[in-house]
Amino acid sequence: CHVQAYLHMYDVTRGLQQNGLFLLNTIFEGEELVNFIPNNVKKYFADKNITVYYINATKIAQEIGLGNRTNTILQSAFFRITEVIPVDLAVEQMKKAIVKSYGKKGEDVVRMNYAAVDRGGEYKLLPVDPAWANLPADKKVTYDEPEYITNLVRPINAQLGADLPVSAYKGIEDGAWEQGTAAYEKRGVAGFVPVWNPDNCIQCNKCAFVCPHSCIRPFVMNDEEAAGFKGKTVDMKAPAAMRGMHFAIQVSVKDCLGCGNCADVCPGNPKLGGPALKMVAYDDSSEAAAQEAANWEYCVKHVTSKQNLVDIKQSPKNSQFATSLFEFSGACSGCGETPYVKLIAQLFGDREMVANATGCSSIYSGSIPSTPYTKNAKGQGPAWSNSLFEDFCEYGLGMVLATKKMKKRITMLLQEMIASDKTSAGYKAAAQNWIEQQNDAEGSKAAAAALKPFIAEGAASGCPVCARLKELDHYLVKRSQWLIGGDGASYDIGYGGLDHVIGSGEDVNIFVIDTEVYSNTGGQASKATPIGAIAQFAANGKRVGKKDLGLMQTIYGNVYVAQVAMGADQSQCLKAFREAEAWHGPSLVIGYAPCINHGLKAKGGMGKSQAEEARAVECGYWHLWRNNPALAAEGKNPFQLDSKEPDWDKFQSFLEGEVRFLSLKKAAPAEAQELYDACKEAAKRRYKTYVRKTQEDWSLD
Secondary structure (H helix, E strand, O other), X not given: OOOHHHHHOOOOOOOOOOOOEEEEEOOXXXXXXXXXXXXXXXXXXXXOOOEEEEEOHHHHHHHHOOOOOXXXXXXXXXXXXXXXXXXXXXXXXXXXXXXXXXXXHOHXXXXXXXXXXXXXXXXXXXXXXXXXXXXXXXXXXXXXXXHHHHHHHHHHHOOOHHHOOHHHHOOOOOOOOOOOHHHHOOOOOOOEEEEEOHHHOOOOOHHHHHOOOOOEEEEEEOHHHHHOOOOOOEEOOOOHHHOOOEEEEEEOOOOOOOOOHHHHHOOOEHHHOEOOEEEEEOOOOOHHHHHHHHHHHHHHHHOOOOHHHOOOOOOHHHHOOOOOOEOOOOOOOOOOOHHHHHHHHHHHHHHEEEEEOOOHHHHHHHOOOOOOEOOOOOOXXXXXXXXXXXXXXXXXXXXXXXXXXXXXXXXXXXXXXXXOOOOOHHHHHHHHHHHHHOOOHHHHHHHHHHHHHHHHHHHHOOOHHHHHHHHXXXXXOOOXXXXXXXXXXXXXXXXXXXXXXXXXXXXXXXEEEEOOEEOOOOOEEOOOOOOOOOEEOEOOOOOOOOOOHHHHHHOOOOOEEEEEOOOOOHHHHHHHHHHHHHOOOOEEEEEEOOOHHHOEOXXXXXXXHHHHHHHHHHHOOOOOEEEOHHHHOOOOOOEEEOOOOOOHHHHHHHHOOEHHHHOHHHHOOOOHHHHHHHHHHHHHHHHHHHHHHHOOOOXXX
16 A cells, blocks of 8 residues: 555455555554554454555655655565565566666666665564454544535545446436535645745745645635634735735645645745745644644635635736635646646636546546536536547537527527517616627626526516526526647647637637647657657657747737746736637637656656746746737737746756756767757747747738
């Protein structure tokens, strides 16, 4: 069992035979460990005469430099304990496999994995007390939760889904699934979690902005809410509408994966000792962990959203006062993709529809039974569906066209009501207002709120036209249509569809998550992979440059296009999403997203993904820009280069900070420097192209 928390989540003894062997990765020792193991597991150990070993592979991995990668340590321990083959032979074969698998990634990687094999012998024997056979059963934990969570979600999460009867799925035969089920997992699997020091906090909310799993958030409380809160708070400093209230940064320790990006971006107050967040070892069974979990529960249940007091689209800080509608996904710790997806849902989620390409984003967005997309207090939230890898844009276009058809039908029915002499003046005015405001995001919200009571009253009184309108009233608010996919789907297999949808001129928003490889299938090269990078199908470094997807789409003239990297500039990223959604036509936003396939060499690995985005922009590897057609209509240059002139001297050190580039020195030593130089040259050419675009004359005279 490689995660100690799984003892409380799964039936880890299923299949364990009489006189069997059991190995546990745990941070505990002695009596503390014995107390942590559930009674039902201890009883099984005693009843079946199980030999139990334990090892702190988490600590060993940290000491070696492998971060949270414990697999090689535990594999080594397995062969030493079981002796299914001679231990010396197992060690020899493991080290041969390490050279084959990681040799191209550099001597450091090989050395660390060799050390992992050698230290796999640091396990200990846990004596099994025969008295455990008489232990009482663990108390059954009950939760305050909907029945479908208890009867359906929890059994499936516990890997007992095959035991469920068909009748358990009654009511969801069409495959639709409740939103927000990920919030009930509370796995508690992090090795380290952030702890907040309010004295050092400047209330910037950067930590919440970058969190891949939305498990650190700002909460703003009135006096009554603060009185019931057991955690620490400070007075709100800004904005003005929130002054006099109480501010807290609260962590959901049971949902956190411990990546550390929040602590890494925290500026804190230098005069008071620096960052307000510090990563500390997490003990899921401690009183402190229980209190933090209770504090989180209080915040989400009893602290109301204050997002109505500010413009959430104005700044990164304000955006994080918005209710998170994408939370606790199954993405990798430190994922570079999910902070973008979360931000889109915060800004537009109450009316968002998503057509998602297959890939990483579909796996962490819609895997049954745990869905991260959720609803706000009004029951509003993103509607999500997943198509094939290659046709997500066409799928999203279908949603747009269907919505247009429904709105056209509503318009015809409302015009029929307006023409009737039986319709009240108030109803007619509300209907006409909606017809005029239907394509405006905020305008349609207000118009829908005013119109719905008339429709409901008319339907209740037997008006057949009103009854048909009531069936369609969920189309009254303008939908924010997003088409989300990775670079494999957008640059490669689905590019034809992307181009077709953009060429349609319809009001769609496409977000491309650019990891520069096919992330979900193991890191294959795509047309987004830059020259010199090693990936599957480019084992000696890619020899063709990266396609400039964004620049290509600017040629249409009516397409909003932006390139962003939130780790480099949170404000520019927010502005791009805001402008893209506001543009009445096709929009394309491309976000740079570090991935585990990149092999970040910085200490902390993917815990430095936000910092890696900043480094990419600083050295000129990635550029930030926006092309807004609304400016062209005013006779202004639509192209705006947002990133400053790169420090080209840092370019190669950036490349050598990622295994995908550094491996070139092993894979193609004679050509490595030539490919590094070619990558830098391509980046310089792109930058000069962007500079030239800023100098174009777009005056109408």
